[in-house]
Amino acid sequence: MTTWKSAYRGIMPDDYLDALAVEPDAVSGMEAGLAAALDEGRVPLLVGEAGGGVAGFANFGRCHDEEIGGGEVFALYVLPESQSGGLGRALLTAAVERLRADGHEEAGLWVASGNTRARRFYECFGFVPSGRTKSLPEPFPPVEEIHYTLSLNPLL
Numbered sequence: 418m419t420t421w422k423s424a425y426r427g428i429m430p431d432d433y434l435d436a437l438a439v440e441p442d443a444v445s446g447m448e449a450g451l452a453a454a455l456d457e458g459r460v461p462l463l464v465g466e467a468g469g470g471v472a473g474f475a476n477f478g479r480c481h482d483e484e485i486g487g488g489e490v491f492a493l494y495v496l497p498e499s500q501s502g503g504l505g506r507a508l509l510t511a512a513v514e515r516l517r518a519d520g521h522e523e524a525g526l527w528v529a530s531g532n533t534r535a536r537r538f539y540e541c542f543g544f545v546p547s548g549r550t551k552s553l554p555e556p557f558p559p560v561e562e563i564h565y566t567l568s569l570n571p572l573l
Contacts, residue, residue: 474492474493475492488519495508505538547564
């Protein structure tokens, strides 16, 4: 939650972000659901460590939008204190390599249009805007997201 609040500060209303909290029961339920999904191979997840603890993660897989297709990086988050040290790049590199190994010719991702730091990061990695946009669904505040793509075919 800390990383999410940090990433969307200035993009989403402060009162919305400040009100976000994770209840202990919800955490244990999410952990159990994630553990089951990982065990069953339904959710590819990479975890990055720093200082003896989890400092970031990347979640990726087959894009659920048939119109877009290919692979997709669903989420990439690194704790603020672990940013700019290469962990995010390492996680993204590993996720993209796994998507390539799974046979995808393209990787996509969505990023908030106002998240200039993330957009620069993805563009430096080689992702380019595809021209697609969408708004976050309810219950989120209205935030425009931009779709980015990266060719996974080394010949293109």
